Amino acid sequence: MTVTVAADERLIRIGEVARGAGVSVRAVRYYEQQGLLIAERSPSGQRLYRQDAIPLVRFFQEMFAAGLTSRRIAELLPCWDAGHTDAEQRAMLRAERERIQAKIDDLQATLDHLDEVIAITDTHP
Amino acid sequence: MTVTVAADERLIRIGEVARGAGVSVRAVRYYEQQGLLIAERSPSGQRLYRQDAIPLVRFFQEMFAAGLTSRRIAELLPCWDAGHTDAEQRAMLRAERERIQAKIDDLQATLDHLDEVIAITDTHP
DNA sequence: CTAAAACCTGACGCTAACGTCAGAGGCAAG
DNA sequence: CTTGCCTCTGACGTTAGCGTCAGGTTTTAG
Structure with missing residues (x-):
């Protein structure tokens, strides 16, 4: 009997997120500051992200390109996360x-x- | 025998241009500063425009909305003014x-x- | 162990198209 | 003439999404 425990627990650091999504490290920090992206912290204080942070950041870029502000994107995030909107x-x-x-x-x-x-x-x- | 002398010589002031094009007076002054719009001056120093300044300003708005900068618009103006491009x-x-x-x-x-x-x-x- | 690479927190800089305020002059009506 | 509206020239303020630098810690490669 196998138990599904959140598939893959491997966490990545900010540089990998930035490279993966094609943005700057500064941009990723900015998204956190705007409440778009929540990161765990390592004991030393470094940000740790799950892999799905990469497509999420790509999605932010798409929304920015469409003229949405970070505030608006944050307000609409629940429409993706779960189905409770x-x-x-x-x-x-x-x-x-x-x-x-x-x-x-x-x-x-x-x-x-x-x-x-x-x-x-x-x-x- | 009739001579065509620039059709209508009536010049308008900046407020009328702004209202006609649906922008602020400040915006029209800004366009002049960016080299997009040249205005005559009355003896007292007030800007005087020909009526075609109104569609011209509307055109600027359309280009801005399309993502062109004022610099780029200025560079492309000859494409409209005359046919010498x-x-x-x-x-x-x-x-x-x-x-x-x-x-x-x-x-x-x-x-x-x-x-x-x-x-x-x-x-x- | 050590040097390079990556990460951290502030915090100021940047750009573009204006908004806004200050202080002063111009212009038709009554 | 004066009331009220329009215009003028500076010149500083605003917004959003970062860029960039400073000064310091952490992680990784050899």
């Missing part, structure tokens, strides 16, 4: 979704404008 | 176009991810 969080989630959709539409319009200009400047050098 | 400017134009396209693709992927999360949180409240 309240109505307010789900509303924020949908609001961000709409904001991103609107931004895509704006960018697409801008892209079309730029394409017109490019067509003109290419025919009238 | 050199190879370097056309290359920058295409580079910005590609950057925007890549950003749209990223945002679309993020949107898809968010939609998955929304579907999950909506079925597992």
Whole structure:
């Protein structure tokens, strides 16, 4: 009879998290300061992370790129962690979704404008 | 025989430009400082703009929203003003176009991810 | 054991597009 | 003329996500 004890207990240090996610060590510390990432501490005080910290940091980067602030990301974290999310969080989630959709539409319009200009400047050098 | 003399000579002041374009007066002064907008001056020193300053400022806003800096916008202005644009400017134009396209693709992927999360949180409240 | 590499905690710096305040002049109406 | 609104020139403040440096401890490689 086997007991599942949190799969893999190997903890990694901040440098490995940073390299794995493609960000700076400073950035990872910043995420902790913003309440996005909680780390255990070794007896000497070094931060210790589980491996899933790496995809988590990648996810933060994706959200930042989409225009969310660290505060907003922190507020929405429960939507990933577990399945227990309240109505307010789900509303924020949908609001961000709409904001991103609107931004895509704006960018697409801008892209079309730029394409017109490019067509003109290419025919009238 | 009629002579076309710059259509309408009526000049407007900075407040009207700002209201017309939906930005602050401070923003319009900032654009001038960044070399985006040139204004005549009244004898008393007040800025005087032609009406086409309003769509121009709107255009600046569109470019800012697309992630261009004021420096880049200034460098690309010749692509609109006249038809005399050199190879370097056309290359920058295409580079910005590609950057925007890549950003749209990223945002679309993020949107898809968010939609998955929304579907999950909506079925597992 | 020792040197290099990695980690720690502050804490100041940076950038971009403005916001905001201070102090002063300009301009049409009544 | 004066009330009120608009404009002017500085010049410092703001925000967010880090970069960077200082000065010190810890871990790892040889």
